[in-house]
Amino acid sequence: MKIRIKFRKYGSMKFIGHLDIMRYFQKAIRRAEISIAYSEGFSPHQIMSFAAPLGVGLMSNGEYLDIVCREPLTMNGTQMKEAMNQVMVEGVEIVSVRALPEDAGNAMASVAAARYTVCFREGYEPDFDWKSQLEKFYQKLTIPVIKQTKKSTKELDLKPSIYELFVREENGQAAIEMLVDASSAGNIKPGLVLEAFYKENGADGLEEAALLITREDTYGDRGTGETHEFVPLEDFGEEF
């Protein structure tokens, strides 16, 4: 049976990179005695896939991994969530455990968008009136940026990949919230949006340490292709 696990990552755990989070979950699932299925072959490994890798330094309220469990199940969803939370460290919390329909696509392929909250670290606030400028920035017809990958640099228009962008309150402070493309083909990092925003306002280069970024949730798309209908990945599954 396919099971989707949603978890939060916060506090000092933001310094643990994606590959180590995978290792962490492999061991946690053993500690929780979840009856996970293993691949065949001489060195069997757990059948597990993560939705969207989260960069080092980012926190998240909506991370996902899918696992396959052997049947009959030894625990229901609530028990599984409980068992896993028993063996977590501070900074990782299991939010939900749901059963996926058999034909559900795997977590990684399902990812269409992600919502982020971006705060400025103390002392790193930009020196232009960013709160009022943000809407103007989002109203632009095109937002050209240069995206650097390991192999090449290419120009692209960010605008169609930003589904929402606005200012809101976060713990009594103003923060930027955005919903952006997170699909494997068109993943946009929040930093890239902010960089373009800085550039538009003639501000100096954005320092890497300036932003405190939290991924709020990760979404699949139930839209028709013409229109988007973003749904949190957990909603593809049901409680069991």
Next chain:
Amino acid sequence: MRKLALRDEILLQVDKPARYIGNEVNSVMKQKEEVKVRFCMCFPDVYEIGMSHLGIQILYDMLNQWDDVWCERVYSPWTDLDAIMRKENIPLFALESQEPVKEFDFLGITIQYEMCYTNILQILDLSNIPLCAAERTEEDPIVIGGGPCTYNPEPIAEFFDLFYIGEGETQYRPLLDLYEKHKELGTSRRDFLMEAGKLPGIYAPQFYEPVYKEDGTIASFSPTVEGLPQTIQKEIVMDVTDTYYPMKPVVPFIKVTQDRVVLEIQRGCIRGCRFCQAGQLYRPVRERDVEVLKKYAVEMLKNTGHEEISLSSLSSSDYSGLEELVNFLIEECKERTVNISLPSLRIDAFSLDVMSKVQDVKKSSLTFAPEAGSQRMRDVINKGLTEEVILKGAEEAFRGGWSRVKLYFMLGLPGETEEDIRGIAELSNKIAAVYYETVPKEKRNGRCQIVASTSFFIPKPFTPFQWAKQNTKQEFLDKAYLTKQSVMEQLNQKSIKYNWHEADASVLEGVLARGDRRLAMVLLKVYEKGCIFDAWGEYFNNDAWMEAFEECQVDIAFYTTRERGLDEIFPWDFIDCGVTKEFLKREWLKSQEGVVSPNCRMQCQGCGANRFGGGVCYENKN
């Protein structure tokens, strides 16, 4: 939630920030207000190495079982963070509380190899603790050293308040009780150290003084205050079954060297190889009960979630319950989809059978450690492995499907001749020949691969070779060259790959291994020059070391290539590790005759370790 000692900006800038944040599964958090003693346990090397060390896991677990103690951990900050901490004056901190090491009651440093000595200075320096014990005040933690290198603590004696000689399970409770008493009474640091020095196994170096002869050797070594012992006897746990063992070892987030459950099946070794320090230090052999080990395996796998388990001991093949334990693990691990990683076992029918069950024969290689190329030399070093046994083991392995063999040798052994060195190549060649004789052409998958590696022999304290001359760097290199030449001359040379170690570090390790207190100034000097992580090839700066020796006018040859007289007083002679100097001397003389000594189970050699009243010395004697 804990506040981290390092700002986000720093953690995002350094390699592997997970080294510095603590919070690992099974790490222990306590309230500092609720404990009487805060102990910071240190392995002076990078996190991934330090976290792989079983000894620290044992002591961490033991100390944290005590309600009045909170033990935390610290490792050497890697060079990137080291530079930032120095620049920004950030004090070194413990992983759990993230608080400065300087605020602790104890800083315990495990000293596993000589090449970490500059890292000890790094730890003290970054902690803002004076490097020399004599300069420390009531504000500083008590700095205590343990581990194998403390069997000759003299080169680093100036940097430590105390050394714990021997196995950690026995004297920490009395030591901490004494500390708590002194803390309550408010007595001075000096008084505490003096009292601590009277506990069994505890050495307080600042109250001892060597007197040197004109030729530089030691005339005498004794305590300078009343009441301290002339000799420090090592501490030892006689019942290794009924003692501390961590059921919940800390599980790192990042991949470390030893990323698995480790089961220590026994301590000590019956073999008595004459070059091997561990084989003498941990006498007598004490086995852990096999039923208890089975229980530990299951529990530790459950508590860690590790996907691999490994056995630890100096010579697992000599463990009497090996077959039972391994068969149990094979069953249990199959059920749990856990891998078994076997330590180097003696190659025989049993081990080949087991290995074929737990690893992919095609991908794995077999390991032999003949240590010397000729039978004559193997007799000298008392390595009871004969050519016949090696070739027979290889033959069986080749039949079983293996085609890769690793061989470990040493160069520079006492009395070594050209013939002995050529023996390395010849033995490698013979093993390759066995492959071609055993495996028919149609079953071969290309050539067999014989990888022969040599390390340079370094005489160590408390071994029969503690009197021996170490080779010079040039001799080492000439011997490696000769080995390489001989390999090239072999018929099957295309199947043999030869690796050798760098010689510079071996010379230095030799100096530090058999050094004395006069080396402290060299260590301080070389640390001033910026040397740390000397065990890491990319950071080892031999030139800086050579300059430091010259500036301090310390003669390397005095410590390495000089042959010691039979009656010389060694810097480590005040330590009693269980085996007597008389026994070591007998073994040294026997080695020169090429006479072997049977192992402990075959015939007692009267080494002296039977005075501990247990272990192999009393097997079948009840």
